[in-house]
Amino acid sequence: MEGVKFGTLSDLSSLVSELSPYRTVVLTNTTVERLWLGKLEGIDAETIVIPDGEEHKNIETVKEIWARLQGLGFTRKSLLIGLGGGVITDIAGFVASTYMRGTMLGLVPTTLLAQVDAAIGGKTGVNFNGKNMIGTFYLPDFVLIAHETLSTLPREELLNGMAEVVKYGVLDGNVHSLLKRLDSVDDVNPELVRACAGVKLRVVEEDLREGGKRRVLNLGHTTAHAIEKLSNYTIKHGFAVSIGLMVAAKVGETMYGFDPGKVGELLEKFGLPTRLPFEPDEVLREMRLDKKSWYGKLTFVVPVDIGEVTVEEVEEDVVRRALEAVR
Ligand SMILES: NC(=O)c1ccc[n+]([C@@H]2O[C@H](COP(=O)([O-])OP(=O)(O)OC[C@H]3O[C@@H](n4cnc5c(N)ncnc54)[C@H](O)[C@@H]3O)[C@@H](O)[C@H]2O)c1
Missing domain, CATH: 1.20.1090.10 (Dehydroquinate synthase-like - alpha domain)
Structure with a gap:
């Protein structure tokens, strides 16, 4: 299971340092930010927080993230980490595969569905006149499956x-x-x-x-x-x-x-x-x-x-x- 690590959130810092990214940005939503963002330790990262919900999995959100990344001086040698459920891992994958023709990508899925399905397999995408109509295949540099994140799942x-x-x-x-x-x-x-x-x-x-x-x-x-x-x-x-x-x-x-x-x-x-x-x-x-x-x-x-x-x-x-x- 190359590229997929089963561990805890404390494993994130070593996964990040192995990649030596120029910049690191964590993409998450308001719910997961409140519950889990503070638990990420030992990484020097900026954060982009988007609203929670499938209705935000669209190209408008992607454009806002592209713009924020530009503002942060994010480069191809930088790392985008998607921390959240399948909506976040799909958007993070899509952004990482398109920004400057592809940046480094790490996924930290925090729902059961994302841990067993959405974050595995390299499909990314957003909704556009239909579910997942626009997307790419893009394999992440790592997926960290941290079981403790499921403890807050409704x-x-x-x-x-x-x-x-x-x-x-x-x-x-x-x-x-x-x-x-x-x-x-x-x-x-x-x-x-x-x-x-x-x-x-x-x-x-x-x-x-x-x-x-x-x-x-x-x-x-x-x-x-x-x-x-x-x-x-x-x-x-x-x-x-x-x-x-x-x-x-x-x-x-x-x-x-x-x-x-x-x-x-x-x-x-x-x-x-x-x-x-x-x-x-x-x-x-x-x-x-x-x-x-x-x-x-x-x-x-x-x-x-x-x-x-x-x-x-x-x-x-x-x-x-x-x-x-x-x-
Ligand atoms: N790329 C793929 O191969 C693939 C496969 C299956 C599904 N998907 C996509 O995944 C999405 C569905 O994923 P999902 O079911 O994870 O939905 P989701 O990302 O909307 O998460 C469900 C809810 O749980 C919240 N949440 C996430 N982690 C939490 C935590 N640890 N504690 C408490 N709340 C938490 C989220 O904020 C959200 O409100 C769909 O957009 C679907 O198209 C993609």
């Missing part, structure tokens, strides 16, 4: 990330056994986060630009995207993924005799939703509008067994039956 945010964790539990047998041992979402531990980040890293190392293998990471996401859209984005991504995982499990049951209980039991234990909040026909219509639909077939990641999935075109009828089974 429960809803922990659950939001937990759905992706359960997704890794379908993709990987080791993550699945670790999850079986937990009693609740409060038991999320560094070993589990490390195992999940490791699954993503391995997939991404084989396929940075989503040609093939990386698509397995979309497990549960065909349905999730439809649910998010139908809810006008009032249902959080993780909760939509949770329902999507259940649908995928049911598709796997029909096609390969996969046991959906292996997913459902975990989701229920953690208090994640497993029931479809919309009519199957509405969901199917939304899926068809998505670019992934093609002549009555939908591209799905289908569980065959724990640790084994296929990516294939699935007949709409099979998907309809799965949707009906979880309605």
